[in-house]
Amino acid sequence: xxxxxxxxxxxxxxxxxxxxxxxxxxxxxxxxxxxxxxxxxxxxxxxxxxxxxxxxxxxxxxxxxxxxxxxxxxxxxxxxxxxxxxxxxxxxxxxxxxxxxxxxxxxxxxxxxxxxxxxxxxxxxxxxxxxxxxxxxxxxxxxxxxxxxxxxxxxxxxxxxxxxxxxxxxxxxxxxxxxxxxxxxxxxxxxxxxxxxxxxxxxxxxxxxxxxxxxxxxxxxxxxxxxxxxxxxxxxxxxxxxxxxxxxxxxxxxxxxxxxxxx
Numbered sequence: 001x002x003x004x005x006x007x008x009x010x011x012x013x014x015x016x017x018x019x020x021x022x023x024x025x026x027x028x029x030x031x032x033x034x035x036x037x038x039x040x041x042x043x044x045x046x047x048x049x050x051x052x053x054x055x056x057x058x059x060x061x062x063x064x065x066x067x068x069x070x071x072x073x074x075x076x077x078x079x080x081x082x083x084x085x086x087x088x089x090x091x092x093x094x095x096x097x098x099x100x101x102x103x104x105x106x107x108x109x110x111x112x113x114x115x116x117x118x119x120x121x122x123x124x125x126x127x128x129x130x131x132x133x134x135x136x137x138x139x140x141x142x143x144x145x146x147x148x149x150x151x152x153x154x155x156x157x158x159x160x161x162x163x164x165x166x167x168x169x170x171x172x173x174x175x176x177x178x179x180x181x182x183x184x185x186x187x188x189x190x191x192x193x194x195x196x197x198x199x200x201x202x203x204x205x206x207x208x209x210x211x212x213x214x215x216x217x218x219x220x221x222x223x224x225x226x227x228x229x230x231x232x233x234x235x236x237x238x239x240x241x242x243x244x245x246x247x248x249x250x251x252x253x254x255x256x257x258x259x260x261x262x263x
Contacts, residue, residue, distance in 0.1 A: 019231050026230075027223035033056050037226050044183045044201035045214050047084075048159070052089045052179040056155035060113065061096035061131075063155040065146065065171070066162035067186065068139060071105040074209070075163040075187055080113055081212030082185075087117035092124055098153060099132045102142040107134040143167040147174050160195075161185040161208055172198035183213070186252045 029036050055062045064086055066079035083099070090097040099114065101107035111132045118127040136147035147170065150158075158175035160168075161184065168184075168191040175182045176198055184195040185203025195202045202213065213221035 018234075019227065022227040022230055023224050026227045027220050030219035030223040035116045036223065037229075039210065039214055039222065039225065042203065042207055042210065042214055044185060044203045044207070044250075045082075045211055047181070047183055047201050048086060048215075049089065051157035051159065051183060052086060052093060052095055054181055056093040056095040058156045060156035061098050061153055062090055062157040063098045063100065063146075063149070063153070063175075063180070064161075065100050066106060066110075067160065067164040068102050068142070068167070069106070069163040070103055071109060073163060075161075076106060078208040078211055079162045080109065081215060082159065082208075083110060084113050084117050085215045086159060087114040088121050089116040091121035091123040094123075094126065096128075096161070097131060098149065098155065100140075100146050100149065101132070101134050102137060104134050104137075106182075107132060139165060139167060143170050146171060150174045150178050150180075155180050156262075158182045158259065159184075160199075161203065161211070164188055164191045169194040169198065 026036055053061055064079075064083055066076050066083075069076040069079070089095075097114065099107075099110050101110060111129060114132060115124070115127050115129075118124050133149075136142045149155075151174075155175070155178065158171075158180040160171060160175075160182070164171075164186050165188070166186070168186070170186065171184060172195060181209055182199035183201045183203075184193065184199040185208040186192060187205050187208065189205075192202065192204060211240055212218075213225040
């Protein structure tokens, strides 16, 4: 076995091969229209239509932000899936969409995503590039600018998905003060309590990574997501079984399970 795997990583390699097989099988089944486990409902994502619809009825804009993440951050990639869906709905409902950015690189990507979403909705003429705004690279310079936009524009929906720092509570409080329906999501455990308290819906941790699959129903994304969830369940089960074997069933003088995992 050591001829094929680097010593100390044999178990890791086997685990990765198992994950790849599971992903391939579930993607193949999803593409073929065969039944695979459904994704549990996520209240925050279910509420996106309601939030945009409410903004349309009130004649007020929708605000979206990815927080302070950069163009290479996983949280920003998760936001792009949400942004495309929200932009498509705004185009269909003829609702104004304001997107604010701290990074000029992210702003460039956001502009293209929103433009493409408006094109797919058959409303390319409704896209306004001035509503995709690069504000400031400074954390609180950006926060202050967003607060000013809230005070002037009074968005009816505020969608914040990405990575947030100390500005999280400020944005959520001001959004609440202007009466916006707020849907938030982040992997920052330090900021989650503020979002839970101040927002109507909060995506917790890795729920933001499931957003693209949940919204688009794309077979590749859905199959990958289900396979990853199965894999997590398998790992948890292996940890529990291994703990029992190592501490209860296995010999006390030599832990064969630990020796195997070192290979």
